[in-house]
Amino acid sequence: MESIINQIKYNENGLVPVVVQNYKTGDILMLAHANINALTQTITSGYAHFWSKSRNALWKKGETSGNTLSIKNILVDCDEDSLIYLVNPNGPTCHTGNNSCFFRDIDNKTLSSVITEKNILNILFDLIKERKKDIKNKSSYTTSLFNDGLKKILEKIDEESKEAIEASNIGKKDEIIYEYTDLLFHMLVALAEHNIEINDIYSELNRRFGKKKKDYTLDE
Numbered sequence: 001m002e003s004i005i006n007q008i009k010y011n012e013n014g015l016v017p018v019v020v021q022n023y024k025t026g027d028i029l030m031l032a033h034a035n036i037n038a039l040t041q042t043i044t045s046g047y048a049h050f051w052s053k054s055r056n057a058l059w060k061k062g063e064t065s066g067n068t069l070s071i072k073n074i075l076v077d078c079d080e081d082s083l084i085y086l087v088n089p090n091g092p093t094c095h096t097g098n099n100s101c102f103f104r105d106i107d108n109k110t111l112s113s114v115i116t117e118k119n120i121l122n123i124l125f126d127l128i129k130e131r132k133k134d135i136k137n138k139s140s141y142t143t144s145l146f147n148d149g150l151k152k153i154l155e156k157i158d159e160e161s162k163e164a165i166e167a168s169n170i171g172k173k174d175e176i177i178y179e180y181t182d183l184l185f186h187m188l189v190a191l192a193e194h195n196i197e198i199n200d201i202y203s204e205l206n207r208r209f210g211k212k213k214k215d216y217t218l219d220e
Contacts, residue, residue, distance in 0.1 A: 004043075004074075004076070005036055005039055005040065005043075007076065007080050007149075008036075008039065008080055008081070008083070009079070009080050009081040010035065010036065011081075014035045014036065015033040015034065015035055015051060015053075015080060016033065016034055016035075016039075016082060016083055017031065017032075017033055017081075017082045017083070018031070018032050018033060018034050018048075018050065018082070018083045018084070018085055019031055019082070019083070019084045019085070020032065020048065020069060020084075020085045020087055020093065021084055021086055021087070022078050022086075022087065022088075022099075022100075023087060023088060024071070024122055025100065025119040025123075026119065027100050028100060028101075028102050029069075029087070029089060029093040029095050029099070029100045029101065030094070030099070030100070030101040032050040032051075032061075032100075033050060033051050033053060034049065034051055035047075035051040035085065036057075037051075037058055038050050038051045039083075041058065041060070042071060042074070042085070043071075043074070044087040045060075045072050046070060047060055047061070047069060047070060047071060047083050048061045048066050048068070048070075048071060048087055049061070050071035052139060061092065061093075061131060061175070062091070065087065065091070066090065066091065067090055067091035067092055067093060068089075068090045068091075069085065069087040069088070069089055069090070069093070070087060070088040070089075070090065071085060071086070071087055071215070072086045072087060072088055072201055073086040074086070092164070097206040100178050100202065121198060122187075123188065124185070124188065125188050125191075125192070125197075125198045127142075127162045128142055128188055128189055128192045129192050131146065132146045132192050135147060140200065142189060145186075145189050146189070146192075146193065150190075150193055151204075153186065153189055153190050153193055154190065156186045156189075157183070157186045157187060157190060160179065160182045160183040160186050162182055162196075163179045163181050163182065163183075164176075164179040164182070164183045166179070166201065167179040167180070
């Protein structure tokens with residue numbers, strides 16, 4: 001810890017800018033500053049701490065609201081004068097109630113649609129897991145799949161797989177997109193049924209990337 005902290009180049013006020021990023025989705029959540037004490041507290045506690053320039057005080061994000069930021073990793077840029085906190089947020093990060101402080105563009109247009117498109121698999125998978133918990137939700141198709149059990153989920157994957165193959169053979173782009181989306185959705189439901197996280201799939205893809213194997217490769 002000391003060797004890392006001693007490498008950081010703080011400015012004349014003893015501060016270093018910190019970009020906070022959701023480690024799952026990649027969303028930029030906020031920008032703040034840290035001094036050596038804030039960085040030390042962040043590393044030792046596992047929760048994001050900053051230095052408040054307005055209050056001139058050390059503060060733990062979420063100490064009042066409960067919307068804490070659990071640290072997954074800390075990245076140091078090449079010049080060692082800025083940091084990225086990779087975090088798992090517990091609730092909205094912005095005081096406005098938005099997940100990110102960067103929720104609008106220069107024309108004051110909200111970016112929720114952009115963020116949703118970029119992270120739709122993560123967002124969808126989180127919703128699927130919520131539906132798994134909500135076993136009394138009679139109006140949810142996803143919940144009904146979990147209530148019917150693994151056999152029903154696998155039957156749907158088999159059904160959607162056949163429909164996806166048929167769409168590919170016909171060759172109409174819109175139908176291919178529609179059917180493969182159905183297949184992907186039911187595959188995500190199966191992962192959730194097995195309590196497997198989508199990040200486990202990302203990690204496996206990353207492990208395979210560039211490696212030649214008899215059964216699978218990403219570079220051939």
